[in-house]
Amino acid sequence: MRTLPLMVFAISSVLLTGCTEKKDSKEAEKYEQTSPALEDTSKYSPDTVKNYEGRILEVYSLAGPYETTNEIGILLETDRGSIPIRLGPSNFVLSGPIRLTPGQPVKVKGSEQIDNGQIFVIARELQYQDYTLKLRDKKGNPLWTGWRKD
Numbered sequence: 001m002r003t004l005p006l007m008v009f010a011i012s013s014v015l016l017t018g019c020t021e022k023k024d025s026k027e028a029e030k031y032e033q034t035s036p037a038l039e040d041t042s043k044y045s046p047d048t049v050k051n052y053e054g055r056i057l058e059v060y061s062l063a064g065p066y067e068t069t070n071e072i073g074i075l076l077e078t079d080r081g082s083i084p085i086r087l088g089p090s091n092f093v094l095s096g097p098i099r100l101t102p103g104q105p106v107k108v109k110g111s112e113q114i115d116n117g118q119i120f121v122i123a124r125e126l127q128y129q130d131y132t133l134k135l136r137d138k139k140g141n142p143l144w145t146g147w148r149k150d
Contacts, residue, residue: 044111044122044140052085052108052121054078059100061090074100076108076121084120085110088135092144098131111140 058075072093074085087093110123124136
């Protein structure tokens, strides 16, 4: 039975490869300190959906709205500058075959928001190579929540 905790630790470590809580990042720290929207994705608006393309500068973990959840975000370097992108809960984002790491070219479709003068995006989907991670439906409802009334 001693191997079970070790296996859980090893699996958790593998899943979080490339995803670290970066408190030393000036961009992420500035955004984290100034944006209450980090805990509220109800601001998603289909009217503000735009496409973004660039390279991941940073992958970071944020405290989620509940004690048991962390959310994953990326800082995306685009031709418009660095834009924080909110993805979703770590257990949902990290469940697929792709590990997000700095330097990867990605495409993001999401709702652009402005909070305290800062632009951020609540992602609907993220594309990397031949993979697409669907995060929300067209109305912005999270796909990780399971059952919902149409």
